[in-house]
Amino acid sequence: MIRWPFVRTAAVAVLLAGLAGCGPRAPVATVRTPVRAPAGFYAHDVIRPSVDRAVMRERLVGYYREWKAAFVRPGCGAGSLRIHSPDAAYPAVAEAQGYGMLGAASMAALDPGARELFDGILRFVLAHPSSNDADLMAAELDARCTPQHGGDSATDGDMDIAYALLLADRTWGSTGRYDYRLLAVRRIRAIRRSTVHPDSGLMLLGDWSTDGTRLYGTSRTSDWNPVYFRAFGAATGDPAWTQIAAAHRAAIDRLQRGYSPRTGLMPDFVEGAGDTVRPVTGRVLETAHDGDHGFNACRTPWRLGLDALLSGDAVSTAAARRTTRWFRSVTGDDPARVGSGYTLDGTAYRGEGDDAFWAPLAVSAMTDPDAQPWLDALWRRLAASRVDPGDYFGDTLRLQVMIIVSGNYPASD
Template identity: 50%
Template sequence: MSRGGSLPLLRDRGDGARAHRHGGARAEQSADRRRGGVRGRCDLPGRALVAAGAAAATAMRRAERVGVPFGGHSFPYAPGVLRLSGDPEAVDQRVLEHYRLWKSHFVRPRGDGSCAVYAPDAAYPYVAEAQGYGMVISALMAGADPEARDVFDGILRYVLAHPSSGHPDLHAAQQDGAGRDVGGANSATDGDLDIAYGLLLADRQWGGGYRASALRRIDALRETELPAAGGPIKLGDWSSGHFDEVSRTSDWMPGHFRAFRDVTGDLRWGEALDTHLSLVRALQRQYAPDTGLLPDFVVDAGSDPKPAPGRVLESEHDGDHHWNACRDPWRIGADAVVSGDARARAAAGRMGRWMCAATNGDPGRIRCGYRLDGAAYGEGASGAFVAPFGVAAMAGGGGQEWLDALWEWMAASPPEPDRYYAASVQLQAMLVVSHNWWPP
């Protein structure tokens, strides 16, 4: 189905994977790419990841001299945030093991000095969301993986080679196996939010020209995807007509908005932060007072926000807590543990406490899909649904025993090669839970 920029309607495959929706333009000039800090080639998986233990990780941290090395735990989380009961070095080692598998399964060289995160369970093998995840993950793993900057720069090279047709500083959100833009070559908000955030992390880690590239992308996001009159962020630079009033709750990333506000001094990002946290609270109170769960999509977003009444973009579950909104406890919870914002903490805590009670403290009973009233309809369990509640637990969503149980489930659930989405969400949740997440 075409809709003037033309993102295809996507379908949940019904097998625990999630079909994606995306679509993006004019090439950025080679000078821009140089300013973006791209260097070298992405020869992966050429050199093995050296992560044989805490001593090896410490040695690599010394050698690479990054700004915030993985395992340093130097950024203090907000007061009152729960910590895992286990040994921090053992926890870090488990994250390294998951990262090694994630990298071997999904980071693929493209033959032109670039690499990209492969998404076998998405609508197309290369999607913007995956590249954003890859940039954030590789920047956070610096100091433990000597190839982290090569991975980051290889993905950035790929992103710059596929600009959106809607704005040259955004990313075309879908490519086929041959690397051709498909689905209208438009942007997807979540992908560009993470790409910009990843660039800010890279600037903190390695310096160079990453910051200038991040600022251009942040400006493009504000220009095309933040409504001038307020209201939640749009689906992409293609949103217009009916879709101008649709927003995806998993694009409501308060930690990103907070970072963009602080880096740019642009008050629009501060307004976006307040708008989205207020919307979360209102939706929870009106539509999920018992569970706190959020829907995948919100309609009438600028006037009378409410859960989608059925299919508006992806499936009949667009108004349920489905394969998009499953990320919300992680996104909101990460901001809560880093910033200490009482609004984020209350929202994440509400979701987490309900899930702990609904499963009687057993993470294996979390299902892949819920009505907002808590009725489960999905199968389970998947890291995409389970792991985000570990972040929510840190923010007051269920207590110490629940947090430790969620971690044990994650630690015992390695990435599967055909489940990029679950593996990527789980790994990022593990980075938060292990105290290896920090603002740029």
Template identity: 50%
Template sequence: MSQAHQHRSAHRTPRWRRPLAGLAVAATALTGLTALGPTAGATAAADPAVPFGSHIRPYAAGTLKPSGAQATLDQKVVDYYTKWKAAFVRQNCGHGWYQVISPDADHPYVGEAQGYGMVIAATMAGADPDAKKIFDGLTKWTIDHPSSVNRDLLAAEQDSSCKSVDGSDAATDGDLDVAYGLLLADKQWGSSGTYDYKALALKHIAAIKKDELNPSTNLLKLGDWSSRDDEYYYVSRTSDWMVDHFRAFRAATGDAAWDTVRTAHQNQIAKLQSSYAPNTGLLPDFVVNTNTTPKPAPGKVLEDANDGAYWWNACRTPWRIADDAVTSGDAKSLAAARKLNSWIKGKTGGDPKKIGVGYKLNGTQISSGGEAAFFAPFALAAMTDPGSQAWLDALWNRMLATPVDTSSYFSASIQLQVMITASGNHWVP
């Protein structure tokens, strides 16, 4: 296993990772975004089926949203998106490509960032008239940068010349969002244009199943590079456990195997919470021994000594779990999200500024300071608890008071996607 593989997921990095020198960051011109009024609708340029702000995919009964007028919530998301787009969306290296840059990563472009970009662009259609153009440029990027292991997946890292590096293999997190983004695009715009989004999505989903899913455990692997012969074959990253994505893959393919995959991941979330974090509900960055008795990583397994803690990967798990809870109303997802919400609300006394940067699974804080990657996801867990309106409002206001960190695509992209869900605009294709 190469050092590159060991840091395949390190592109959601803490502050000590410095931006790469010489990174080309010439911004694409930012066109005016559609200001959302009381009755947001589709723009003529994009004609999406589910325009941002339409709220035609209601959440599960009992789900909270931040207080205030719906149009105001929507506009706050558009305002943040505008700044996120200016900071991170690029047209570098020609070829009709769009990219999301990652100044806080090991490389200028990483698969995870492109996956985020595709999901965001498809969701913001109707507010941004350039959404389809951006999405198609990102789609071309994924097609033109195939994994060296499975060419229907995305090579996880590219350098400043837009060339794939470090083995050119794939990372599971980015691929899941690429496939999900393509399904969103198919629902938004249909698949009869330049790209057959549905066909591309089905190829990507099949490739994920073939090379990024462990067939004996039904749990996700770290990437297509991990094989039965290496020490990472029975290691899984909890932030990849995107339950709503599995539901979408099942609906798109008709393959009941994705029900099995969804159930396996939900069961592991429950077991990890009850066995290793009974008082907090926190999940570790990495889980080992998935073929026998899954448990948190005992120290450094892939990235650093906190691989078994709630750290720079697992910080996304409240967002991923709650995305499914609010859209499906699934009892397992609701229980997992509510456990997290109950603990963090009590831990902080209802003050989002007291959410630290990382925790041991017993709730001991690892680092001080405030990072959107850590505090924003808890807003979605709060949405699942009818008694947490004031807490949700406090978390929403904390996000509104937090400007886009132009040095961190990771934190900014997480906060944007959390705001999309919190405002009622997340939907499952």
């Protein structure tokens, strides 16, 4: 998904106050108790911010309200809502809807209107299927909600949507307006058939990436979500997800050991498989830095850090700690010194401190017993930040991170 990191548009005056009354209210026969993180936060965290949990929760709720006011918009249909993405290539992208659904499902215990928000976004998602696989979502839509570039999918959006549906099923059950679990399983099966390379087992870029196309062997590392692979396998009973997870674990280990042993930085895009997996060279999809650590791979400390916290996986934990220790060494535990683009050897090629780069580091920091000063500095910056209505990407990643770091992230199983 092409990003325009330097575009900052003015806030559009469409604020959906509170959201408690937005969209139709789904009838519910049985309501499950919202999933809450355990008292120790997560099964495999080793440190947490040195702040009272109630204080963190209060700041999270305040930021979440600001985020909703800035980015939740009507979705081109009765009862439909969408997440607005002014700094993406188009104002409505599948990736944003996935983030919105993850946020709503995660905030169920803290927001009485979370289910209405979730269902409103889900209605929008279901109304805009991919032109290639109707169980996936069209990746990019214009201001009138018209699909662009053929209306095909982007893998990251569908993965987040599917996992959010599993969270919704566990939180609210599936006896209301939408059968969340059925929809999750349907989307997971579509992801498996349309966006996984049958030979390498790595995620494809979307359902448009097919045998014979130029980018068929290319994969985006920020789509490598081990937590999701486990959940998808459990939800569907499909043993292929175990093999898919193993392929990605091997690729993560090989990339860090072979291309970034000192920094642990992951490239935006890779090609090949198994022992031949490698960063791409030059521009293959978005920019000349597609083989570097840019606006896609900046999400990997969040993705892999979360897996380390929830599962304790050795590869994810080692990856998270390697990156944590390098960033600490080059910043002196000052998040303001994190750049917005690096080659894999650690050379910064863009100095602007975009939120999308420093905020995800807080998730990985929770895996490292020596990183308390770093985690505390990251939380202070998270807590002090305000929403910029022109910066959907950075602000939305920050929300995902704050949910996790404050101990409010649920698990799907």
